[in-house]
Amino acid sequence: MKPGDALAGEEVLVGAERMKTMSALMRDANPIHFDPDAVRALGLGDRPVNQGPLNQAYVVTMLARWSGGRVRALRLRYLGTVFAGDRVRAGGRVTAIGGGVAECEVWLDVVGGDRVLAGTAVVEVP
């Protein structure tokens, strides 16, 4: 592991059924996560919108699989929206290593689309 190393997560398909479960788990009543009519009414198309914490989780999973350690800190800007049926891929780059942690730039991209999350992370490394 060294500064400049690239991180790449697996490409994942974002499914509407998991969003419904997540709405229940979060007690999130916002219908944009489970009702296409609500999404349509906002002019956002006709596919439910993925929850922000799930988008964050794709980045965290990539970091944990790469390092084998815990993610201590995460700073993310929300740049866009992920819809049901999108394929997304997390990515990143190591910017510094020392003191048992790696500092990384991280992001989440819609495959064939826009960057939807960007920020930094601190993750424990062996």
Added chain:
Amino acid sequence: MRVPDEAGLAALVGTPLPGGEFTFEPWWVHLVNDCALAPVDGGADSPVFAFLAATAAMGLSWEEMWAMFGATEADGPMAGESVTEVHRPLRVGATYAVRGEIVSAVRKRGARTGVFDLVGYRLDLHDADGCAATCVSSIVFPRRSR
């Protein structure tokens, strides 16, 4: 619903959130990891779980949070940025007290977005040993009529 002016926004900084308690129940952690396409036995020790617990037990609903700033879901409030630090491992089965407050609230004007209010709030997870995790997040409130 009345939208606060700039002085009103400033006056809301420091407002405590009611807070509450959150327990990382094993079945809940399993299902969240499943939804996130993460290993279901991956535990709750990540910034994502800190954020979920903090917002679940902040003591008010999102609609109540929007109302504090004179907005509703129909106004299209959006997440801006989140900064989460997990100071020590979060444990499945453990209960955390959540405390928080509004830490910033300012009116801005963007060339593309027009007028919006940027509101920051902080939520901490505490256990018997002190603060286990800290989440500082921002919400963007579009103010199309301003």
